[in-house]
Amino acid sequence: MSDPIIKFDKVVKRFGNFTVLNELDFEVGTGEKVTIIGPSGSGKSTVLRILMTLENINEGVVYVGGEPLWHERKNGALIPASEAHLRKMREQLGMVFQQFNLFPHMTVRRNLTEAPVRVLGLSKSEARNRADELLEMVGLTDQADKFPNQLSGGQQQRVGIARALAMRPKVMLFDEPTSALDPELVGEVLNVIRRLATEHDLTMLLVTHEMQFARQVSDRVCFFDKGRIVEQGVPDQLFTNPREERTREFLKAVLESEA
């Protein structure tokens, strides 16, 4: 593995008395495609939300690109990050949400140009060109002037992917991107993600329940349970020959429900 672009160092995250992440150590290499699987409540989405700076951490340090995410260095010590530091760090990350979270009062194109113009300082025509390229990539060129609620769920999620890519992040976070979709719409979204994974050197971190898909696109699969990584490895090994009993139980339960 090349230099890790993401590194969790003994990270603890609690919600009240419930410990979601329990001294988690976790690394993702630059350009690596990593899938996190595990039962609900295992902390897998929390990993992404911490990286997107939507949730703070209680203990430990998270590094993105070698820089602490939730801390700043000051006189050799780590102090809690300022909003300015978080803004700078966020530039490297993009996120696709389970519920899409498109802006419903903006057209599809405006969803894609708003942040590049306002945050990156692109001119309107530059942002528009970038948006149109991305819409072509996700196959939605003819939907650019529609509003999100005029699109199907699968189309909305493809817009969500394009919107995150418009910021040119180094790391893309996918938080159960197909869980809110009708089964017949899952494929079109997975195809877009699959193309991203094979044609780009983006670092990708996915949380998903689509085991077949995880197996196809991932360089590595991590099985989370109770806030820790129980087992991780290349997909073929983890799916066909898991070492841990807990992994075997989980995979058996999931694959049975899929069959």
Next chain:
Amino acid sequence: MLFGIEWDTSSEWAFAVSILPILLIGMWVTIQATVLGFFVAMVLGLILAVLKAAPLRIVSWPARALTEFIRDTPLLIQLFFLYYVLPEYGIILPAFLTGALALGVQYSAYTSEVYRAGLEAILSGQREAARALNLSSVRTFTHVILPQAIPRIIPALGNYLVSIMKDVPVLSVVTVLEMLNVAKIIGDRTFDYMVPLSMVGGLYLIMTLVASAGVRYLDVMLPKRGFPLR
């Protein structure tokens, strides 16, 4: 005679017809006070709502306390206070402005709650998406939250417009010549209260029905997705 218009007391109908223009002048004052009071309530209410939602308690607490104070004291006391006490400190406003201001302040306590509820109804996913895209908090408020909150807020605000309209007669106690005050003066001078007061009731009914219909129209017509931004 009032506002230079004579009345005709030869019959009830002739009297009614002759004082209608006078009452309409009063109605115009009522409408102006309503609109100005509503404008103050909208602006001040939004400011209060934003202050109340502030993360710093030193900011949010005084705003909460002020809202509670305004809401739990009668409009008439606030009006007397503005009209009789402020001049002692050198702030002298015309009766009309004082009255409209008092209405606006009173109702800002209510509209601030409307704004708060409307803003909180925007799902956290919208804020998170804006944060993930690194939009500034000001931009997020003005271009993500507010455009989606406005269609929820406007119909509720409209209901307060009707309430403000019905509270305008309170301003008569500080000599504002709104519609009810005009009717009372006519009654005082002609000893016929029945006709002018009935007419004021009728005119009020027309005004509130029109305003309510407008509010319902907005409620239906405002697109569910928010104010579209191209």
